[in-house]
Amino acid sequence: MIVTIDGPAGAGKSSAAHRLADRLGYRFLDTGAMYRAITYAGLQHGIDLTDEKALLQVALASEIQLAGDKIVLDEVDITNAIRTFEITTLTRHAADNRAVREHLTQLQRQFAAESKQTGQGIVTEGRDQATVVFPDAECKIYLTASEQARAQRRYEDLLNRGEQVDYTGVLEKQRHRDQQDLNRKVGGLALTNESIEVSTDDMTPDQVVDALEKIVRDRQPS
Template sequence: MIVTIDGPAGAGKSSAARRLARRLGFRFLDTGAMYRAVTLAGHRAGVDWDQPEQLAAVAASLVLDLSDSHISMNGEDVTAAIRTLEITTLTKHAADNQAVRRLLTDQQRAFAAGRDVVTEGRDQATVVFPQAECKIFLTAGEEERAKRRFLDLQARGEEVDLAEVLRKQRLRDKGDTERAYGGLAKASDSIEFLTDGLSPEEVVDRLAEIVQGVQAHSGIAAK
């Protein structure tokens, strides 16, 4: 069974999807980490961001390995390195690169083949796994999302300004929704879930209820 969780930046998709996967006994696919890793590799290689073929070549040379809580790039654990504000801001270059998106889409489908998976991103229900049995669109208010991101960055030791985080989030939202290929969009058969005011545990409880409801309705055996 494939469960997709799409939504805008700062909605809490990664943490919610990871916790949900553990609850269900599924594998977790953090597609955002894959784009961030490509971005980190491009940044280290000094690619010209205005020359998309350079980043595509870097992406093609990478071996990405994902576990439920870590990602390695050519054998190096880059779990923390990909979460800085700098890499977050630059990730649009990987996300807007069609060659990179095609490459990572193929890798994501290969990861999920024959497995029970919870996957999160922007285009999981619309592009990567349109056949997914359960599709969820996870969202939250603009200020709520910015506050979450601000607190997360602070917890990682970065000195950030909430207004700047909100400004960059708005730019990212604009880029995500206007992207011609693989942009953020709610699939027609996705279930929308607003997380404002809910604790992480309450979010996972509700997500689990949604998945279990789909399993019951579809006759899919629960774990």
């Protein structure tokens, strides 16, 4: 079974999807981390991220492994390195690169195919999972929250990571990113007719996962 969780930045998709996968005994596919990893790789190679062909070559040459809680790029653990404010801001270059998106889409589908072979379901999160990558997914969820709540979560997360940021700057960057995600020509953020919308405002992390688990279990084959 494939469970997709799409939604805007800061809605809590990654943490909720990861915990949901653990509860269900499914594999977790963090697609956002894949785009961050390519962005990080581009910076490490010193390329101009606006050079679409150069960034694609970096993507094709990179080996990304999703190992539990860890993101490994070419055998190096970059889990924390890709969660910085800089990477978050620059990831749009990988996300807007049509060829990079096509490459990562194939890797995501390969991940699902391998999981199916082992009899495991997957929980995957991102922006285009229900619309582009897995349009036939059995369960589609759209996780959202108010822009203030999303910005506050991101702000607190960055502070906890030791970054020097201010709430206003985080909010403005988020608004800009929201517009980019909604207006992206390929893989833009969208709510499908089959998606179940869940707002996480005023919900604890446990309550969010409880709600998602109920949605999934109601749709699991008997």
